[in-house]
């Protein structure tokens with residue numbers, strides 16, 4: 001089924017929070033998403049919907065030429081169907097359209113699935129933040145991709161996009 005990607009609205013937040021709780025051991029409260037949508041002009045959040053139901057979400061901050069993935073998750077019942085990848089491509093498109101040249105993110109050292117997804121899109125590990133996750137003192141890998149404005153990156157994105165469901 002086709003994933004419909006749309007800007008996140010306040011009405012989507014209860015579903016987003018449910019997926020967040022099923023996806024992460026430390027979670028953002030609903031208030032944090034409201035604040036992001038209503039007061040953070042650097043923030044851009046999207047949801048992916050199937051038949052009107054939110055099954056995925058993600059967001060970035062864009063600050064001049066730098067962008068940062070703040071969160072991305074897919075409802076556990078809908079994983080492995082390229083929805084996470086479609087959302088990542090949407091975030092990359094959004095960042096590029098707003099003039100970003102670079103994108104960074106933090107990911108748990110143990111989260112090999114997410115790391116695979118990011119590596120597929122050209123992200124590489126540039127540093128480690130020791131004990132970054134306070135729930136279990138796990139390290140964060142800082143991953144980075146760029147130059148998003150280069151022909152090399154645009155060609156990679158185009159060819160990966162052509163393999164995704166429409």
Ligand SMILES: CC(C)(COP(=O)(O)OP(=O)(O)OC[C@H]1O[C@@H](n2cnc3c(N)ncnc32)[C@H](O)[C@@H]1OP(=O)(O)O)[C@@H](O)C(=O)NCCC(=O)NCCS
Nearest residue numbers: 023072073074079080081082083084085107113114116117
């Ligand atoms: C990470 C996440 C968003 C991926 O979403 P998804 O819809 O299940 O993944 P997709 O079907 O789009 O797969 C895209 C790529 O991710 C990687 N991937 C997905 N599932 C994988 C698995 N079970 N094992 C290894 N790699 C996997 C692969 O690189 C895959 O590309 P491929 O199919 O060409 O091999 C999802 O697993 C999730 O929500 N995880 C919990 C939240 C989280 O960890 N977010 C990231 C925080 S940094």
